[in-house]
Amino acid sequence: xxxKLWTSPLSWNCLRAELVLAEKGIExxxxxxxxxxxxxxxxxFRDKSLFGRVPLLEDGELVIFESRAIARYLCLKYADVGPxxxxxxxxAEVNGVWEMWLTLEAVEFDSHVVPxxxxxxxxxALGQATDEAxxxxxxxxxxxxxxxLDKVLSKRAYMGDTEYSLVDIFxxxxxxxxxxxxxxxxxxxxxxxxxxxxxSREAWKKAVKPLDEGYxxxxxxxxx
Amino acid sequence: xxxKLWTSPLSWNCLRAELVLAEKGIExxxxxxxxxxxxxxxxxFRDKSLFGRVPLLEDGELVIFESRAIARYLCLKYADVGPxxxxxxxxAEVNGVWEMWLTLEAVEFDSHVVPxxxxxxxxxALGQATDEAxxxxxxxxxxxxxxxLDKVLSKRAYMGDTEYSLVDIFxxxxxxxxxxxxxxxxxxxxxxxxxxxxxSREAWKKAVKPLDEGYxxxxxxxxx
Numbered sequence: 001x002x003x004k005l006w007t008s009p010l011s012w013n014c015l016r017a018e019l020v021l022a023e024k025g026i027e028x029x030x031x032x033x034x035x036x037x038x039x040x041x042x043x044x045f046r047d048k049s050l051f052g053r054v055p056l057l058e059d060g061e062l063v064i065f066e067s068r069a070i071a072r073y074l075c076l077k078y079a080d081v082g083p084x085x086x087x088x089x090x091x092a093e094v095n096g097v098w099e100m101w102l103t104l105e106a107v108e109f110d111s112h113v114v115p116x117x118x119x120x121x122x123x124x125a126l127g128q129a130t131d132e133a134x135x136x137x138x139x140x141x142x143x144x145x146x147x148x149l150d151k152v153l154s155k156r157a158y159m160g161d162t163e164y165s166l167v168d169i170f171x172x173x174x175x176x177x178x179x180x181x182x183x184x185x186x187x188x189x190x191x192x193x194x195x196x197x198x199x200s201r202e203a204w205k206k207a208v209k210p211l212d213e214g215y216x217x218x219x220x221x222x223x224x
Numbered sequence: 225x226x227x228k229l230w231t232s233p234l235s236w237n238c239l240r241a242e243l244v245l246a247e248k249g250i251e252x253x254x255x256x257x258x259x260x261x262x263x264x265x266x267x268x269f270r271d272k273s274l275f276g277r278v279p280l281l282e283d284g285e286l287v288i289f290e291s292r293a294i295a296r297y298l299c300l301k302y303a304d305v306g307p308x309x310x311x312x313x314x315x316a317e318v319n320g321v322w323e324m325w326l327t328l329e330a331v332e333f334d335s336h337v338v339p340x341x342x343x344x345x346x347x348x349a350l351g352q353a354t355d356e357a358x359x360x361x362x363x364x365x366x367x368x369x370x371x372x373l374d375k376v377l378s379k380r381a382y383m384g385d386t387e388y389s390l391v392d393i394f395x396x397x398x399x400x401x402x403x404x405x406x407x408x409x410x411x412x413x414x415x416x417x418x419x420x421x422x423x424s425r426e427a428w429k430k431a432v433k434p435l436d437e438g439y440x441x442x443x444x445x446x447x448x
Binding site: 050051062064065066068069070072073076077079090091092093095096097099100102103104106107108110111133134137145148151152 | 274275286288289290292293294296297300301303314315316317319320321323324326327328330331332334335357358361369372375376
């Protein structure tokens with residue numbers, strides 16, 4: 001059955017779902033563009049998405065929102081297609097440790113990187129003033145998190161384990177976007193090496209293209 | 225083998241791990257008190273916890289931190305003891321939808337409730353000034369999230385599905401703490417009904433007691 005994905009090239013959250021689709025080679029998808037700036041899609045959308053956010057996936061009668069949940073659903077549904085991207089089975093130790101790395105992305109990274117990106121490049125692009133207090137609050141915690149990730153990647157090749165997985169995929173969209181507004185890799189050679197590896201994947205090159213092109217039109221100096 | 229849990233009665237994050245232990249009836253645990261205010265535990269702790277946070281669980285050689293990952297690990301390890309608390313098996317739809325509700329707690333609730341609690345009751349208790357701008361930024365989003373949860377609970381008994389699970393457990397510590405500094409339940413009858421149900425569980429009464437007693441000594445008006 002054809003999947004329906006409400007998505008936008010301007011959303012780094014949507015990029016998580018798009019990247020899993022690309023890694024799995026799933027092409028039977030109708031993409032419904034969401035009007036992120038004007039919000040015009042929301043009239044048809046409100047009953048489906050409790051928080052009014054994209055991405056949102058419809059698979060027949062099933063509705064799933066929140067990019068990380070969509071990514072996980074796609075990995076479970078298409079477990080036998082393409083890379084696994086998550087542990088198989090229910091071994092407590094394997095899953096517990098992997099879920100730890102997965103959860104840290106939302107709790108220690110996303111909660112700080114998104115305010116920094118928003119205040120540094122998104123709000124100015126919308127003609128809104130940057131709130132320096134927000135940057136002051138979140139940027140030190142973001143930089144600390146990047147230092148920790150660099151340390152983690154001194155001991156293994158990928159964020160979650162010895163293989164490329166959803167943990168890498170969860171980080172990639174905001175690492176990429178943040179790299180346009182701060183020195184993500186400077187002094188963090190392990191993080192840089194990881195980035196060269198994961199961003200050279202064909203699925204990433206395909207999935208990131210619309211976001212890269214979209215932002216290059218609205219953010220001054222995007223492709224500096 | 226005896227589990228070792230680095231924990232503190234002043235941490236609502238630790239309460240997630242404590243609640244799973246209580247629900248599962250696991251008593252073979254040595255609890256190591258963390259000095260949250262003075263940070264004196266950190267010298268022994270830094271190599272184990274990359275972010276220096278509690279709770280942290282040691283199970284033999286295995287080290288797991290981040291409360292939600294510890295909770296999940298305990299559910300997988302003790303799957304046959306006490307309530308299940310998470311779906312069994314790897315069905316994509318069942319797990320995908322449940323993981324959506326689980327993920328929303330961190331992304332839509334925790335990221336707003338923690339700054340509100342911190343600025344409203346924690347910082348004043350430490351003699352620090354409240355940053356009203358932080359409250360102004362996060363409180364409207366928190367209240368919106370509570371409204372959404374009330375709507376969700378008009379259609380079913382629990383946060384994640386028809387059964388009590390980790391989704392409820394993830395919300396409970398901050399719902400409880402937030403109820404000391406804002407009208408969490410006012411005008412939200414479904415959320416109130418859910419709270420009466422989940423907070424009447426014997427495991428909750430046991431797990432919350434140290435936090436309740438700890439805060440009643442340092443937060444003026446805690447047991448108002």
